[in-house]
Amino acid sequence: MAPDGLKVAPTDRRSSTPWPHPALRSREFVLAILLAGLVLVAGVLEPRFVAPKAQWLLAGHAWELAIVALPMLLIVVTGGIDLSVGSTLALSAVVLGLSHERGAPPALAAALAVGVGGALGATNGWFVARLKVHPLIVTLATMAAFRGVAEGVSLARPISGYPDSLLWWSQGTILGVPVPGLVFAGLAVATAFVLRRTLVGLWLVAIGTEETAARFSGIPVARVKQGLYAACGACCGLAAVLLVARNNTAKADLGTGLELEAITAVVLGGASIEGGRGNVLGLVLGLALIHETREFVGWHWKQNELNLIVIGALLVGTVLLERLIGRTRRPRPEPVAASG
Amino acid sequence: MKTAPFALAVGLAVLSLVGCGEKAAAPGAKEGAAKKIVVCLLPKKKGVPYFTSCSEGAMEAAKELGNVELIYDGPTSGDAADAVKLIDQWTAQGVDVIAVSPNDPDVLAPAMKRAREAGIKVITWDADAAPDTREFLVNQATPEEIGNSLVDAMAKDLGGDAAKGEVAIVTASLTAANQNEWIKFMKARLPKYPGLNLVATKPSNEDQKLAFSVTQDLMKAYPGLKGVFAISSVAFPGAAEAIKQAGKTGEVVVTGLSTPNDMRSYVEQGVVKSVILWNTKDLGYLTVFAARALVDGDLKAGATTLMAGRLGEKAVVGDNVMLGGTIAFTKENIGQYDF
Structure with a gap:
């Protein structure tokens, strides 16, 4: 038996480990099985669903969520959370729309959106890192505040009509791959690299595992957090540019509920909500599973409402399956089990 | 030792539970x-x-x-x-x-x-x-039909061809494109009923409270007012409420476009005699x-x-x-x- 998931599992090979190999008991493996099973079932029931053309088209619905989920993963790894991502996206989008309306060239408007997103994230970071307010409380407050400002400055009206150079960010392709997909791929590789191969990655895990200890070992905890929340905001700004380009409209209600979807994907991907554990591969598989399940359920049963129960069922299903595989609590000398 | 195959089987079983249940829709064939x-x-x-x-x-x-x-x-x-x-x-x-x-x-x-x-x-x-x-729009009603229907309904409510009295329009905003089209055709239709005299057109800015007070003001300013066209979905209940609270049910009628459920209580109370809508x-x-x-x-x-x-x-x-x-x-x- 050589399941698809094997090649993507963590690669610490110890010849003496009992079967099933720990890799087979990992969250990534479970997700890969579920994903493969879903694609199999979907391919039998709805052959058109698995066609590359359909998949590329439907993937367009997931890029913004995927891009926001990456920094969310890093924040969760530090033991934090950011509930304001949807509102940050909305306010960035409104800034893009308003500056475009006032004659800013598309590149400048997009840069402003990313910049404002970063500034909003930095605000979160300042409260979390410097004033040491719990991120749940900070971002719960800014979630409401940013959305309110977005509605206020735009008067809740849609701002439409962007030039092709902006729409390209969502509708263009390079070598057949949609631009947002490339943006996500680049960010995902960068995130995995930071988490797995850099000192900052070690710091993030250390902060999430035991913050006080991290501080005493000389890790610049406040600076790291400040930068992390700012980066998250900037990613929201980037996602806003892509979303506005996709819908050709900036509106204050964009990204509603995005925070919960992003956190769900992070948790489904195997990250611990208490911090210290999480990896990009798991997140990508989790995102893919959520996306494919949602699209398939909508496709097959043609009832939009069913989507509401899908994510809950997925979370429960994954945990159950993991139990069934007999996952024992693995000792984790190195808390990150990331690859790629 | 058999955990993994078992798990695989369970996984697939779970997914097939998700997967089965209804027939796959045949993709429609083109032409013919x-x-x-x-x-x-x-x-x-x-x-x-x-x-x-x-x-x-x-x-x-x-x-x-x-x-x-x-x-x-x-x-x-x-x-x-x-x-x-x-x-x-x-x-x-x-x-x-x-x-x-x-x-x-x-x-x-x-x-x-x-x-x-x-x-x-x-x-x-x-x-x-x-x-x-x-390629096409399936258009439920032209502005002309809507304008005509509103005026005809008002005339009918006020006694048919011989309808007499002052009427007023409470519109959405003075720049609302749809409403302005309707008003154009209403004005063209009104001469069919020489007894009806349009005395005012007032905006309510999509605000039910404003529609309420505008209608009150109209009734004060024009004591001979017999009918109100309230031609936005929020102006209609606002105007009806104003007439009801002024105790002028039956004396002043109001008509407009809405769904039956939204205006049902006013129709049953007699404040509104006709609600116009396409089928x-x-x-x-x-x-x-x-x-x-x-x-x-x-x-x-x-x-x-x-x-x-x-x-x-x-x-x-x-x-x-x-x-x-x-x-x-x-x-x-x-x-x-x-x-």
């Missing part, structure tokens, strides 16, 4: 009148009585035609982004026709264009979008017939008529398929309608 086609009907918002009523007519048409598989789905939140996802999904499925009632034409435009690029016929119904995003079931019915005719090639640029089952021959004006005809909900018939 006998071939079954898939028509997707997208409302602005799923689950609201107005659109449910439209969908009933659409289902009736699909059943009658026999060669149309109808999919009625839409965002329960009324969120345009969700509507986009549905359009994309239908595009990927390769359905034959997507009929859109756009809740936000700008947001939906890129998705509608993607669908057209994929060779799917896209039409709008109930509300229109940019002309390059769709929502017929709108859904005609949309499905238009979709079928579009695939069959019977409805194409330059066509002037469309045969639509029990509705008979309907006019096609430019790229508009005209439903035409309005119904007046009155105390006598409102009980038959539930939307």
